[in-house]
Amino acid sequence: MSFPWAKEYTPSNPVMQFLDEKLPLPRLVYNAVGAGYPVPRNLSYFWNFGVLAGFFLVVQIVTGVVLAMHYAANAQVAFATTEHIMRDVNWGWLMRYAHANGASFFFIVVYLHIFRGLFYSSYKAPREMIWLLGVVIFLLMMATAFMGYVLPWGQMSFWGAKVITGLFGAIPLVGEPIQIWLLGGFAPDNAALNRFFSLHFLLPFVIAGVVILHIWALHIPGSSNPTGVEVKQESDTLPFHPYYTAKDGFGLGIALILFFSMVFFLPNALGHPDNYIEANPLSTPAHIVPEWYFWPFYAILRAFTVDFLFFPAKLLGVIAMFGSILVWFFLPWLDKSPVRSGHYRPLFRKFFWFGLIPAMVILFICGGAPAEEPYVMLSQLATAYYFLHFLVILPIVSQIEKPAPLPYSITEAVLGSDKKAVLGENATPAV
Template identity: 85%
Template sequence: MSFPWAKEYQPSHPTMRWLDEKLPLPRLVYNAIGAGYPVPRNLNYFWNFGVLAGFCLMLQIVTGIILAMHYAPNALVAFDSTEHIMRDVNWGWMMRYAHANGASAFFVVVYIHIFRGLFFSSYKAPREMIWLLGVVIFLLMMATAFMGYVLPWGQMSFWGAKVITGLFSAIPLVGEPLQTWLLGGFAPDNAALNRFFSLHYLLPFVIAGVVILHIWALHIPGSSNPTGVEVKTAADTVPFHPYYTAKDGFGLGVFLILYCAVLFFAPNALGHPDNYIPANPMSTPAHIVPEWYFWPFYAILRAFTQDFLFIPAKLMGVIAMFASILVWFFLPWLDRSPVRSGIYRPLFRKFFWFGLIPAMAVLFYCGGAPAEEPFVMLSQIASLYYFAHFLIILPIVSAIERPDPLPYSITEKVLGEDENSALAPSAVPVEKSDAAPAAS
């Protein structure tokens, strides 16, 4: 993002001047996270979660590399090597718990980051590419997390791999060959474990590459903000450093307190007890369930219980599960409202807080519950609303709602209303008082 009032990087030390000439890394850092990057002055703590997500990714990469030094991706010894890490490797228990709970923390942070984007419409122009890359990151996270859950080779690891890869068999014609190709055989075994381990090790670095693209795309239009109004003057911004580095540092401190509380006092709270039993292909667990961060999509998968015409229920569930995430790719074009922030969209706000959020809460709960009534029926109702929200309600609301008046600028919102604001109620001509506010 280039503003005429942004400070230019001018190193004072001779060594830094030489380095900046030969390899402009100091300039890159200065323009990315320093005083050379102006940021809207009204960002709240919901904007901290992007930095927290980056921290979680680095935490997972570092702890994952250490764990990979001691893990054996062989079906005969994988479970034992995990126990070896926990019992015999110095600080191995902490590395494993940090990695397992770090995955949960990563998804908590990313889910909040996504819902902030949904409420403040961070997917709207000119930030569509930022949003699209973010959805790609989320899909890569889900694939990485699934393969990582298989590696301990406990009961839930084995049967989770069998159930999830078995979904591909629902695809007509190519489903069963695709499933066999993914597993390297007809059931999860050595070949599948080796493939999952290799991909689980590789994908975090792919995620890191897409994150770099995500940040690069962010720096072109600049950060969004709670008002949805674009930056107009230098008064609307402050340098990223020291203002937001300090704010992000405080947010990181709070995050680490909560993370360490779980890590040291309840490290197994989010895990499944069956995964501490070695994998046994001859003994099916009473209730197969994935990790908690997959629950809403698992609930959507199980919501389809009856065949429809020539389409099997299993295939419809698989399509719906993937469509529940793929629909996010089309949000920049489904939501046609000229106003970004949900704060100024009263009708959108009602459907968001009293429709989408409760539907997602129901899906989270039902995804971890047994596949029986009333959970199946609740999953069906919540799934129906989930898709209706994005495909029907959102386009209609964006076309018919009357947004509240927007502030003229970010500075006006922070420091007080300007009577000369082009969008202030006193500035709207009488004959045009019924017109919707101009695009932000």
Template identity: 75%
Template sequence: MQWVDNRLPLPRLVYGAIGGGYPVPRNLNYWWNFGVLAGAALAVQIITGVVLAMHYAANGAVAFDSVEHIMRDVNGGWFLRYAHANGASMFFIVVYIHIFRGLYYGSYKPPREMVWLLGVVIFLLMMATAFMGYVLPWGQMSFWGAQVITGFFSAIPLVGENIRIWLLGGYAPDNAALNRFFSLHYLLPFVIAGVIILHIWALHIPGSNNPEGVDVKGEQDTVPFHPYYTAKDGWGMGVFFLIFALLVFFAPNMLGHPDNYIPANPLSTPAHIVPEWYFWPFYAILRSFTADFILPAKLWGVLAMFGSILILFFLPWLDRSPVRSAKYRPAYRIAFWVLVVDVLLLGYVGGSEATPKFLILGQITAAYYFAHFLIIVPIISRIEKTRPLPNSITEAVLAKHDGHGATRDGAAVPAE
């Protein structure tokens, strides 16, 4: 390894990035596992996707049959296809938890704004990749999902219809759209991997955040990443792959839609067109606008859907509280859990039929979603009375373990 390192300093790069040479706050809990789990999920998607691409045909006449060929005739093809389809769901699950962990512990605050911004870019790339991948099996939901989602671009004034035609390569989803989506679906995971490298690089400059939200004061506040957090991440990885295996082997179609096992038919519209479950909250926001007001309702829906993601880019400047962790922000903690419930309700509405009661519920929850970031968080950050922070990570850890809120020198610190 020394011989390699003297000629290609890759070993020292790995050691400095994830080995004993990288100091990490000593109090990270299991919510910090999900960044590593997201990387593992991406690796699963790339490996299975490359092999699946060897057998898939991006042609409207045979795309559906090529997927069935993979399932029935390719050795282990059923496993690869189910692992890839459910791997996308697992990827989104861990990323959503990763995002909400960042929201709770203030990981978007200075000096980690760039880490957060790159994370949102990764999320956008994931959504684009997942949407194009959902089209490729060329079942009923694939075809009509592409028809509906790309159709929303036509709501953009003047250039909308041209953008839609440019995206599809024609006036309706067909061979041109399949080829474009397949090409980009294959390419974008490698772009995501590149942005993840930037994400980790940006993280290593200020170092990891921690549950207390206080800065590292010295070596007593840190431990080497290896072996402490490689062991902890390894345990999390075992749980992750256990759940993943249960999903693939015992409920492989639980998160999919049965209509996608019907070949695409442009002359037969499904009764209820829905995207994959991880798009449901944004789909609910999209459907919440039902009346024209200055602009067409369809355009308002498109703007709101994209705005619901783009608003995350501005969060570091919307929340001006100097305290990072919600552990010491009682009002923000309540608002956070209300947001969690709100997003779950949006997901429920997005996966349900567009009946009047669900439209009203969707409008209320969509309004609260934007109010949380644009009104509630800025106000709370200015008027909230926060709890006193511990002087250091070590002080907080000792207080947690002695249970009495006092350190050896007798100074009072908040107990867990």
């Protein structure tokens, strides 16, 4: 977004002047994350998670490239090369633990980023494209993480690949050919491992490209803010640098403390012990479970246990699992409320905190639990509410609720409703 009060980039060094004239990369950085990019002055720490997601994406790419130098995508030696990385490669254990736990932290900050967007309605106009690109990034993350989970070729890797690719077999007519095409055969083996390794290496760079589009789309309307009120005057904004680089730096410091605490002291806490057993097609684990960040969608998949008309339960589960993410694409048009921030929407806030959040917590718990009662029933109830919230409750609430009064401006919300705050100037009382 172009603000008339944004600072212009004026290099004084002759080298920087030459570079700015021939290849204006410093100007691009200055206008993207520097003093040339004004942002709302009331952003809370909930706005840190986008930067943290970008940081952990970089961690995944760097550690992944190093690991790929020592990994062999062959079913006969894949497990052995993984152990070779852990035991024989210099700092290999650190690279692998950083990569494995980095994936978990990447999903943690992205989930928090998504829920912040849901509460503050960051999907509303004029920021629909930012939201839609964000959902695309999440889908790419899910695909990348699934294929990465297969690569160590442990028991959970093999059986997770067999179960998830088997879902495509539920599609009528074309399901089985698609499943065979994905695996390169009738079961996970060398062909599947090679394909998954290639795509797992490629997709993070695709994600990085979509992230660039995501940031580009963000800079057109500018950042949202906790009040949902658009920028009206210069006093509503602050330069991104140094104010928010410092704030993001503090958040990054806290995240790094937690991240390295996991890497050094609890490296396997978020993994599954069966994945330290080499894949055996003849020995099915008692309880097949994906990584924790797939649990809510796995719970939705297993919530369908009864055929409906000519739709088998497995197909209904697959449709619901993919639909639980695809419904996010339609949020800009399902939520018709003129108010963005959940702070000023009392009815929406109740359904969000006491409906959607508990439903997601239940799905997380049930997705990692065995497929038995009471977890199946709880999954069914939480799944029903999940879709009810987005497809029924949200559109109705946006039409009938009476929002609380909004502040006149971001400055008023921060400093108060006196004349100086509203006008954003050092006004003196009229005589």
